[in-house]
Amino acid sequence: MANVTKKRKAITEKVDADKLYSFDEALALLREFKAAKMDETLEVAMNLGIDPRHxxxxxxxxxxxxxxxxxxxxxxxxxxxDNADKATAAGADKVGAEDLMEDMQAGNLDYDRVIATPDMMGVVGRLGKVLGPKGLMPNxxxxxxxxxxxxAVKDAKGGQIEYRAEKMGIIHSGIGKMSFTDQALKDNFEALTGAVIKAKPSGSKGKYVKKVSLTSTMGPGLKIDMSEAEGA
Incomplete structure (x- = not known):
């Protein structure tokens, strides 16, 4: 255990809290923190110059x-x-109508994505206070x-993610597993940051992308140099 502690301490000493790392540098350093018994998630945090209350x-x-x-x-x-049958065939974990509504009202909300056909919104609308706070309300x-x-089910199951700025104007998102190749993770990073930059709202004034950091489940947060990103 002492050897593990010494090794981790040596890696930690390499981290410069003030440095702006390139994506490649940051990923290489985070890989040194890799936990032995879990496939960690690579996560991005973007601090934006916005006030989501507006x-x-x-x-x-x-x-x-x-x-x-x-x-x-x-x-x-x-x-x-027919739509219920198609959703089931596409791999949905739970498909229903009023029965699904009642199940969710009873507290069974272990889902990452909730999808609905337009004609079902009368039923789904009754779950506003349940799904809304969890960011699961169909939109x-x-x-x-x-x-x-x-x-929609295939997209959700195939790697589609939702990004959303929280109250403080920060977007947190996992962009893949550390078992992915460097290029796969870089492609995902560039796709997310590019989409967020492209989504710059009209009300944002001044610097839009204030800070971007990269971390893994067990690793430190590293600041990323976004100076070359268009619109940042």
């Missing part, structure tokens, strides 16, 4: 990561008839209210 300064969207997320996403779908702007539930 309607014209909100940043939120869906993104299909080019290399996938590596996460097992649990999906619930509100649909009837047509995010593609989670759609007649094509089959594709």
């Amino acid at each position: 309607a014209d300064q909100q940043v939120r969207g869906m993104l299909s990561l080019p290399s996938g997320s590596g996460k097992d996403v649990k999906v619930a779908v509100f649909a009837r008839g 047509p702007k995010l593609g989670t209210v759609t007649p094509n539930v089959e594709q």
